[in-house]
Amino acid sequence: DGGITQSPKYLFRKEGQNVTLSCEQNLNHDAMYWYRQDPGQGLRLIYYSQIVNDFQKGDIAEGYSVSREKKESFPLTVTSAQKNPTAFYLCASSIGDSYQPQHFGDGTRLSIL
Amino acid sequence: ILNVEQSPQSLHVQEGDSTNFTCSFPSSNFYALHWYRWETAKSPEALFVMTLNGDEKKKGRISATLNTKEGYSYLYIKGSQPEDSATYLCAFTNDYKLSFGAGTTVTVRA
Numbered sequence: 001d002g003g004i005t006q007s008p009k010y011l012f013r014k015e016g017q018n019v020t021l022s023c024e025q026n027l028n029h030d031a032m033y034w035y036r037q038d039p040g041q042g043l044r045l046i047y048y049s050q051i052v053n054d055f056q057k058g059d060i061a062e063g064y065s066v067s068r069e070k071k072e073s074f075p076l077t078v079t080s081a082q083k084n085p086t087a088f089y090l091c092a093s094s095i096g097d098s099y100q101p102q103h104f105g106d107g108t109r110l111s112i113l
Numbered sequence: 114i115l116n117v118e119q120s121p122q123s124l125h126v127q128e129g130d131s132t133n134f135t136c137s138f139p140s141s142n143f144y145a146l147h148w149y150r151w152e153t154a155k156s157p158e159a160l161f162v163m164t165l166n167g168d169e170k171k172k173g174r175i176s177a178t179l180n181t182k183e184g185y186s187y188l189y190i191k192g193s194q195p196e197d198s199a200t201y202l203c204a205f206t207n208d209y210k211l212s213f214g215a216g217t218t219v220t221v222r223a
Contacts, residue, residue, distance in 0.1 A: 004156075031209070042117065042202070042213035050209060058210065090157070098144045098206040101159030 002027045006091050006105035012113050013078065013085060021076045021108045023091030029103070031096040032074035036060060037088040037107075046089075049074055050096055078110060086112050115139055117205045119214035126193045127222055133189040134217040136203030140184035147204040147211060148177055148188055157202060160188075193221045 004025045013019045025032065031050045035043040045058030049068040063082025068074055074093075078085045088109050092102040118137045126132045138146065145164045151157040161170040166181040174191045190197050200218045204211035 033211075035213075040215060042215045043204075043211075044213075045210055048210060096209075098209060098211075099162060099164060101147060101149075101162050102211065103159070104149075104156040106156045 004091060004093055004103055004105035006089075006108050008108060009106065011108055011110045013110060014113050016080045018077055018079050019110065021078070021089055021091075021110070023074045023076065023105060024072055025074075025091075025093045025103075026072060027093055027103060028071070029093035029095055030071070031094045032068065033092040033094075033102065034058075034064075034066065034074070034076045035090045035092065037090060043090060046076065085110055115205055115207070115212035117203060117212050117214040119201075119203055119217050121217060122215065123218040123220070125220045125222060126190075128193060128195060130193055131189065131191045132193060132219065133187050134201065134219075136186045136188070136205075136214055138184050138186070138203070138205035138212075139207075140182060142207040143181045144206045144208065146179055146181075146186050147206070148186070149202040149204070150199045151202060151216070152199040160201075188217075190219070193219075195221045195223055197221050 007022045033048040034046040047066040049055035065077045090107045091105045094102045148160040149157040161177050163179040168179045177188045179186045198221045200216040202216045204213045
């Protein structure tokens with residue numbers, strides 16, 4: 001089945017540590033996105049990529065980094081510079097224009113030890 | 114960051130009753146308005162992408178209307194069933210990015 005796979009489902013980070021969240025899609029979509037969800041708030045865009053080897057900052061990119069070396073993969077690194085990383089992270093993909101829906105993974109919940 | 118607001122934040126509805134809720138978004142430079150359903154322990158699922166003022170879309174018992182001039186969209190659930198319990202998200206776009214509202218959480222009581 002085509003879809004988006006995020007791993008791990010749960011992740012724990014120690015203070016000062018970088019952690020990487022995985023997102024893989026087999027939908028042949030050009031665009032991929034990372035969102036963060038906090039209680040009572042809408043999904044907020046961290047980074048997005050419309051094509052391989054290119055990505056742009058979203059609304060809350062500080063403390064995060066991404067890469068897009070392959071069409072299928074868009075990993076997100078939460079760096080030690082992100083002071084409040086505890087959140088639920090969702091990855092999505094789409095054909096690439098605003099008139100098409102985004103397809104989401106199941107999410108990764110990151111917590112600080 | 115574009116301001117997208119959804120109301121109410123949550124609602125409870127009796128099985129068989131109909132309900133509706135609102136998404137408000139900026140009325141300038143409109144591209145599209147997305148609706149997603151997010152059930153607990155699942156990933157968000159696209160319901161509709163709406164692009165034209167006055168547009169109405171339907172999927173089973175769920176329908177949505179769009180008013181781009183005044184910046185709002187309604188989502189309607191007719192004859193609510195327990196499986197309709199979910200958080201419904203709307204998202205506005207005027208470029209390649211979506212700006213999401215905080216969602217309306219619907220709980221259908223049997």
